[in-house]
Amino acid sequence: MAGLIREAYSQFKDLPVPDTLQTGRTIIITGANVGLGLEAARHFARLQPDRVIIACRDKTKGDTAVHSIRASFPDSPTKLDVWVVDISDFASVKAFAARAETELDRVDVFLSNAGVVASTYSESIDGWESTLARGRTFGLLQ
Numbered sequence: 001m002a003g004l005i006r007e008a009y010s011q012f013k014d015l016p017v018p019d020t021l022q023t024g025r026t027i028i029i030t031g032a033n034v035g036l037g038l039e040a041a042r043h044f045a046r047l048q049p050d051r052v053i054i055a056c057r058d059k060t061k062g063d064t065a066v067h068s069i070r071a072s073f074p075d076s077p078t079k080l081d082v083w084v085v086d087i088s089d090f091a092s093v094k095a096f097a098a099r100a101e102t103e104l105d106r107v108d109v110f111l112s113n114a115g116v117v118a119s120t121y122s123e124s125i126d127g128w129e130s131t132l133a134r135g136r137t138f139g140l141l142q
Contacts, residue, residue: 022049026107028100030055030087031114033065040111044078045069049108051079055096056114057086087114 027044031037033056044052052069056062062082069080085096100107 017043018047020047022047022108025049025109026051026053026104027109027111028053028055028083028107029111029113030085032056032111033058033061037111037113038065038068040113041065041080042069042072044109045073045076045080048076048078051081054080054082055085056082057084059084 022044027049029037029041029044029052032041032052032054037056041052041054054062054065056065059082062084066080066082070076083096083099084092086092
């Protein structure tokens with residue numbers, strides 16, 4: 001019981017926020033247009049890397065995320081880009097990887113955040129169960 005109380009109490013402690021600048025780094029975050037991915041992108045923009053790539057399925061939603069991040073940190077020198085990728089579509093992932101290989105000198109951080117919880121069965125364009133396709137796509141590129 002004491003362990004349960006200790007665990008519950010620990011949830012109310014403030015965690016330290018890293019403040020080490022990420023100058024010179026390139027960061028890619030999938031699913032960065034909403035939710036935890038957006039907040040991760042916002043956090044990284046605060047740390048001023050050279051570039052944060054918002055990787056998402058919808059360019060318009062990605063652009064909205066970029067405007068939101070810019071509003072939070074208008075003086076950040078970070079270049080914010082939106083690259084479209086549907087991680088449930090192998091061809092889209094391969095095109096994304098080819099673009100990264102061609103356009104980027106390096107990738108320092110890759111945060112694979114994109115995903116979806118489906119309440120009903122559906123298949124990806126490649127015939128995989130959609131949740132499995134989204135959860136495993138980037139691992140298949142190794």
